[in-house]
Amino acid sequence: xxxxxxxADIVIRSLIAEQAELIFGYPGGAIMPVYDALYDYQxxxxxxxxxxxxxxxxAAQGYARISGKxxxxxxxxxxxxxxxxxxxxxxxxxxxxxxxxxxxxxxxxLGTDAFQETDVMGISMPATKWNFQVRRAADIxxxxxxxxxxxxxxxxxxxxxxxxxxxxxxLGEFNYQPCQEFRSYKTHYPIADTSILxxxxxxxxxxxxYLLFGQGVILGKAEAELKFFLDKSGIPxxxxxxxxxxxxxxxPNYVGKLGMHGNYAPNLLTNQCDVLVAVGMRFDxxxxxxxxxxxxxxxxxxxxxDPSEINKNVKADVAVxxxxxxxxxxxxxxxxxxxxxxWMAKFRALEQQENEAVVQHDLKPTKVGLTMGxxxxxxxxxxADDAVLVTDVGQxxxxxxxxxxxxxxxxxxxxxxLGTMGFALPAALGAQLHDYSRQVVCVVxxxxxxMTIQELGTIMQTKAPVxxxxxxxxxxxxxxxxxxxxxxxxxxxxxxxxxxFILLAEAYGIKAKKVSDRADLAEAVEDMFIHDGPFFLEVVxxxxxxVFPMIATGCSVEEVRLN
Amino acid sequence: MKRYTIFVIxxxxxxxxxxxxxxxxxxxxxxxxxxxxxSRIPGVHRIxxxxxxxxxxxxxxxxxxxxxxxxxxxxxxxxxxxxxxxxALYKIPVSRLDGGLEKIIRDHHAKIIAxxxxxxxxxxxxxxEKTRELLEILKGYGILEFARSGxxxxxxxxxxxxxxxx
Numbered sequence: 001x002x003x004x005x006x007x008a009d010i011v012i013r014s015l016i017a018e019q020a021e022l023i024f025g026y027p028g029g030a031i032m033p034v035y036d037a038l039y040d041y042q043x044x045x046x047x048x049x050x051x052x053x054x055x056x057x058x059a060a061q062g063y064a065r066i067s068g069k070x071x072x073x074x075x076x077x078x079x080x081x082x083x084x085x086x087x088x089x090x091x092x093x094x095x096x097x098x099x100x101x102x103x104x105x106x107x108x109x110l111g112t113d114a115f116q117e118t119d120v121m122g123i124s125m126p127a128t129k130w131n132f133q134v135r136r137a138a139d140i141x142x143x144x145x146x147x148x149x150x151x152x153x154x155x156x157x158x159x160x161x162x163x164x165x166x167x168x169x170x171l172g173e174f175n176y177q178p179c180q181e182f183r184s185y186k187t188h189y190p191i192a193d194t195s196i197l198x199x200x201x202x203x204x205x206x207x208x209x210y211l212l213f214g215q216g217v218i219l220g221k222a223e224a225e226l227k228f229f230l231d232k233s234g235i236p237x238x239x240x241x242x243x244x245x246x247x248x249x250x251x252p253n254y255v256g257k258l259g260m261h262g263n264y265a266p267n268l269l270t271n272q273c274d275v276l277v278a279v280g281m282r283f284d285x286x287x288x289x290x291x292x293x294x295x296x297x298x299x300x301x302x303x304x305x306d307p308s309e310i311n312k313n314v315k316a317d318v319a320v321x322x323x324x325x326x327x328x329x330x331x332x333x334x335x336x337x338x339x340x341x342x343w344m345a346k347f348r349a350l351e352q353q354e355n356e357a358v359v360q361h362d363l364k365p366t367k368v369g370l371t372m373g374x375x376x377x378x379x380x381x382x383x384a385d386d387a388v389l390v391t392d393v394g395q396x397x398x399x400x401x402x403x404x405x406x407x408x409x410x411x412x413x414x415x416x417x418l419g420t421m422g423f424a425l426p427a428a429l430g431a432q433l434h435d436y437s438r439q440v441v442c443v444v445x446x447x448x449x450x451m452t453i454q455e456l457g458t459i460m461q462t463k464a465p466v467x468x469x470x471x472x473x474x475x476x477x478x479x480x481x482x483x484x485x486x487x488x489x490x491x492x493x494x495x496x497x498x499x500x501f502i503l504l505a506e507a508y509g510i511k512a513k514k515v516s517d518r519a520d521l522a523e524a525v526e527d528m529f530i531h532d533g534p535f536f537l538e539v540v541x542x543x544x545x546x547v548f549p550m551i552a553t554g555c556s557v558e559e560v561r562l563n
Numbered sequence: 564m565k566r567y568t569i570f571v572i573x574x575x576x577x578x579x580x581x582x583x584x585x586x587x588x589x590x591x592x593x594x595x596x597x598x599x600x601x602s603r604i605p606g607v608h609r610i611x612x613x614x615x616x617x618x619x620x621x622x623x624x625x626x627x628x629x630x631x632x633x634x635x636x637x638x639x640x641x642x643x644x645x646x647x648x649x650x651a652l653y654k655i656p657v658s659r660l661d662g663g664l665e666k667i668i669r670d671h672h673a674k675i676i677a678x679x680x681x682x683x684x685x686x687x688x689x690x691x692e693k694t695r696e697l698l699e700i701l702k703g704y705g706i707l708e709f710a711r712s713g714x715x716x717x718x719x720x721x722x723x724x725x726x727x728x729x
Contacts, residue, residue, distance in 0.1 A: 121578060126585050130632040133577070150632055183728060184574050184635040308626035 003175075007137030008033035008168040011101065012041045014144040017176040020072045022046045022063060022433060024056040028076025029116055031103030033168035035074075048433060048462060051454035053080050055426040057087025058452070061096050062430030065413045066388055066438075068221075070097040070151045071430070077103045078116030081162070082123065086420055088158045089127040093417030094242060095219060097156035099147045106166040107135040120162050129157030135164045137172025142179075149179035154187040155306045156219060189305070189322040191330055198318045199301045200334035202275050208343045209235045210273035210298075212258060212287075215242035215416075216280015216305060216324055223409045225328035226279065227251065232332055234339040236347050238266035240281050242416045245406040255347040259287045261398035264358075264549045265350035267560040270295050272346075279303045280324045283313035284417070293556035303327045357562040358548050362399070369542030370518060372396055372471045376403035378525040379441055379469065386411060387439035388431050392424035392448035395477035398547045400443040422451025425468070429455055432464040439467065439529065446472040446498050456508040459534050467528050468505075470538045473545070474498055481546045505536035512536035566595070567621045567639045568647060568716050571610040572602065572724050574633040583610065583634075586627045592616060596649075596713030604728055607635065613714045636727035640718055647716035651694035652676075653685040653701050654708040664704065671697050682707060 005013070011034050015023065025047060027035040038047055050056040053075045060071030071091075075084055081102040091098045105114040124131050130150045134143045140163060147159040181187075203209055211233075217226050223246050230237050230253040237253045239246065247254055256263030258270075267289075270276070276298040281287070288294040291313060302309075302316035303324045310319045320327045362373030376399060379389075389404045390413040391397040397414060406412065413431050415423040428442035449470055459466055476494040483491050505512035511531055515524045521539065528535040551560045573579050580599060587594055595613040602609045614621065621639050628637040653673075655664075657680065668674065668685065671693070677684040685701070687694050691711070698709055 122581065125578065125582055126589070131578075184633050306630070308623070308630045310626075312623060312626075 003173070004171045005174050006033065006037065006168070007140050007163070007170055007172055008037035010137060010140045010172055010174050011144070011163065011168070012037045012045065013174060014141045014176060015072060016041065016044050017178070018070070018144065018148045020045060020070070022048065023072040023074060024048045024050055024059045024063070024430065025074030026050060026053050026056055026076070026080060028080045028103065030077035030105055030165050031074060031080070031101075033165065034101070034103065034163075047074075048458065050426065051457045052452065053083035054086055054422065055429075055452055055455040055458060057084045057091070057098070057100065058420075058423050058426035059430030059433070059455075059458070060098055061087060061091050062390060062413050062427030063434045064091075064096050064098060065427075066410055066431040067434045068410065070099055070148055073098070073100050075100065075102050076116065077105055077120070078118045081120040082118055084160070085123060085127055086418075088124055088160060090415050090418040090420045090423065091158040092127055092129060094415065095156050095215060096158070097151040098158045099144070099151050100158070100160045102160060102162045103168070104133065104162045104164045107164045108166070110164070120160065124160045127158065128160050131160040131162065133162040133164070134167050137167050137170040140167060140172065141174055141176050145177060145179040146182070150185065154185070189307075191320065191322040191327045195318055195320045196327065196330045196334050199277075199320055199331055202299050202301060202318060203233065203277070203331075204336050206275035208273045209233070209275040209277065209340065210269065211235045211237040211277040211279065212240065212281055213237060213243045213246055213279045214240040214281025215246070217243060217246040218409055220280060220305065220323050220325045222280070222323075222325035222328055223247065225325055225332070229328050229332045232337045233335055234337070235277065236340065236344050238262070240284070240287055241401060241414065242412070243281060244401060245409050245411045248407045249405055250407065255344075256351065257402065259284075260289070260551050261402065261547050261549065263351070263402075264354035264560055264562060265347040267549070267551060267557040268350060269347060271297065271556065271558040273298050275299045275301065277301045277303070278314070279328065280305070282309045285313075288313060288557065289551045289559070290554055290556045293558070303331075354549065354562065362403070367542060369545075370516065370521065370539060371545055372399040372541050373403050374518070374521060375469060375471060375525070375539045375541070376400050376443070378522050380405045381522070382526050382529045383441065384439050387441060388413060390414065390424050390428035390431055390440060390442045392444040393419045393421045394445045394448060395473075395481065395545075395547050396443055396445045396471040398478075421448040423448070425449055425452050426455045426458070428466045428468070429459055429462070429464050432466045433462060436465065442466050442468045444468065444470055445477060446470060446474060446496055447476040453504070456505065456510060460508040460510065463533060465533050468534070468536045469528070470501060470536070471541050472498065472501070472538055473541050473543050475543060478547070480544070484544070484546070485552070501536070501538050510534045510536050512538070514538040514540065516540040564615050564617055566613065566615050566642055568642070568645050568714060569612040569614060569621070569625060569628070569637060569639045570716070570718065571612065571628055571634055572636040572727055573608050573610060574635065575601070575606050575608045576633050579631070579633050580610065582631050583612075583628055586624060587614070590620070590624075592620070592624070598713035598715050600715070602724055604724065607724065607728055609724070611714055611716050636724070644719055645716040646719060647690070647714045648688055649691060649694060649712050649714055650686065650688045651697070651709065651711040653687070653698065653706055654682050655685065655701060655704050656682050656707055659705040667697070667700055673697060
């Protein structure tokens with residue numbers, strides 16, 4: 001049965017039809033009819049008013065990453081829409097499903113430089129998987145249906161739907177039809193049996209096989225398939241930044257993390273394996289270092305859903321195109337059960353070297369100043385197995401990633417591909433609002449937190465019990481580290497005079513504590529977890545500490561440095 | 564580097580051309596020529612792009628173009644894999660005409676498609692090398708304007724777009 005209603009009502013009814021329960025946004029002139037409609041549906045769909053549109057979109061990203069659902073946000077035209085762009089680019093590069101709805105000036109004003117008009121279609125095009133402008137009420141529901149389908153299917157991504165104000169106030173038919181397919185868009189690739197056979201033959205003959213897994217495993221819900229594959233194959237496995245959590249770190253085959261600040265053995269031994277299996281990862285330059293010296297000795301098997309990622313950075317000897325949930329299961333059947341003890345022992349021996357050279361320094365420092373690693377170590381002691389770690393970008397991100405004990409899938413939210421400072425605080429809020437009962441720990445630096453610190457206001461208003469751990473070194477630490485290592489210690493504009501963060505948090509009604517002595521750290525972390533509600537823990541850390549291991553830009557993975 | 568023709572079969576939606584050109588712009592690749600037209604199937608457009616790149620690059624470009632949601636299919640061919648044609652128009656001032664032009668028109672199989680009191684317009688269809696050759700000759704006639712279309716092309720492969728569309 002078809003019914004006529006205002007376009008604005010169609011927007012909300014369509015979101016409800018797509019099972020959106022929680023949306024993030026910020027009102028303004030060109031989206032006001034939608035906000036007016038939202039007023040009538042508050043019992044069916046919750047809306048969180050952030051303090052900035054960037055906060056809204058990062059919150060939607062945090063929500064999407066933890067829930068596995070499509071994150072939704074609303075913004076007005078012009079500046080409202082342009083404030084979403086960083087989040088769109090971030091979600092798109094990290095394959096996070098998002099649908100953003102922006103208001104737009106009335107259709108007859110398009111292109112005239114009307115008040116708060118911006119060409120958001122043009123601006124958002126390179127940062128979205130798909131965008132679409134709706135100018136008639138009748139087109140709203142089909143566009144939203146298509147948008148949700150595109151955002152969550154295939155390799156997920158960011159969608160923007162721009163709706164002119166006239167379309168929001170005019171009447172249109174509403175008869176919601178979910179989108180399941182359309183001819184120009186392919187979401188499923190049947191796994192080619194020949195590729196499975198070729199991959200299995202390579203693996204069965206391999207002496208030093210090595211598996212790298214990325215976020216594709218999480219997005220494809222293939223965690224169990226990955227585990228079964230590793231159990232049977234006996235292959236050592238390392239994680240990318242965004243893949244962390246897809247496999248419990250306690251799994252016997254788990255050997256560590258890849259990339260510029262990953263672990264020693266996983267990077268170094270990339271150039272010693274004979275068969276490299278990459279699952280749901282895209283050989284980002286932060287993982288590969290110098291491509292011309294990356295795993296040249298190895299036959300490469302690439303399990304990947306996105307055809308444009310195959311052979312993009314690393315040539316695959318066997319490409320297995322398709323959903324890794326299916327391909328991993330098929331490959332597990334096709335391979336022989338094996339153990340690779342001698343090869344695994346190489347990883348463990350190098351791990352020992354890393355422990356002595358780096359981990360000791362980070363977790364059992366002899367200096368007076370606290371290290372970032374110590375803070376993460378104490379978080380591990382008190383956190384639940386399914387606690388979510390949300391990080392910003394910089395030294396604290398790499399240290400938290402290195403030392404956080406990942407046991408469950410969907411426990412990590414960070415800005416990987418884009419490296420967006422200011423991401424963590426709103427993303428943690430979004431992750432927490434998906435599930436109030438789950439521990440969400442937001443580890444953030446003193447630089448990044450100040451890029452979106454206004455979202456403390458949203459935490460106050462929603463009472464989201466986010467545990468914020470500020471690792472404060474009064475520096476833009478990662479940039480400072482590079483200045484120390486590659487720019488002759490010329491610390492150009494990286495030192496910060498910071499506000500009194502404790503007073504600031506307290507001004508937002510958030511319980512806060514500052515720790516600078518080692519003796520107080522454990523108790524403070526424990527208090528933070530015990531406290532019922534949001535908590536702000538500032539840990540004053542060593543000003544000039546560095547993150548190691550490190551593969552410097554332009555170096556090969558085997559040139560990974562321990563100091 | 565080689566010359567390639569990229570064919571893009573696409574839905575006829577606003578902005579699709581922009582999405583395609585962004586892929587070239589991001590990589591700093593210049594498009595040599597581009598034409599867009601309706602295909603023989605209503606609502607389906609075809610875009611023909613001529614580009615000079617390495618084989619590795621053209622494959623990546625095609626993969627990324629095909630990833631665009633509203634693109635139905637994208638593929639590429641070397642010059643040997645396509646039948647292609649270009650059209651050129653030459654505007655010559657009447658004041659410079661002499662008896663020599665007739666032979667030039669005959670030799671090149673060009674034709675006069677417009678004659679105005681002040682100028683005539685010649686048309687020549689053919690590959691770039693041919694139309695450029697005529698341009699060089701007509702420079703001697705004080706040519707006023709020269710315009711050449713992008714390449715229109717069909718693949719030699721016996722595949723029709725129906726197989727992609729349906």
